[in-house]
Amino acid sequence: MKFCWSTLSVKNMEESLKFYEEIVGLKVDRRFMAGPEVEIVFLGDGETKVELICNKNEKEVSIGKDISWGFEVKSVDEMIRRVKEKGIAIEGGPFQPNPHVKFFYILDPNGLKVQFVENM
The missing domain is CATH 3.30.720.110 (Signal recognition particle alu RNA binding heterodimer, srp9/1)
Structure with a gap:
């Protein structure tokens, strides 16, 4: 079995992308819309990715x-x-x-x- 990614629901995609690109140093691998209100971004260049999901209908996330x-x-x-x-x-x-x-x-x-x- 291989670990593929870890998913985080985010409140603001641009703010989260800025953090993970500028602070952590991860690069965007894929970015796409998964429906009219849901955006998904995969970050990282290794075999394990970080997945960010922003659903504009959800105002809060629970961590x-x-x-x-x-x-x-x-x-x-x-x-x-x-x-x-x-x-x-x-x-x-x-x-x-x-x-x-x-x-x-x-x-x-x-x-x-x-x-x-x-x-x-």
Whole structure:
């Protein structure tokens, strides 16, 4: 079995795309309308994708507080500087639970925890 993608319902597609392109660094793979009020965007260039769905008839999205997406970065310190320059608050960390990994959390525009991880 192969993991294909993780789906996130978003309130505002343009705001969410800006975050995932500019902050996370994901590129749009596919973007299309799935009906008159539903837009779907797949992001990423590897075999696992992030899928964003925006239904204009839905004004709120529900994100579980214990769910997060993790993305590997070259430097946690550099990523912290970058997100602070964009005015994004650090939600947790940085943490270094062992000598080999360091990470921190921010929230995406929909309230999803996004973790940036440096493997040392």
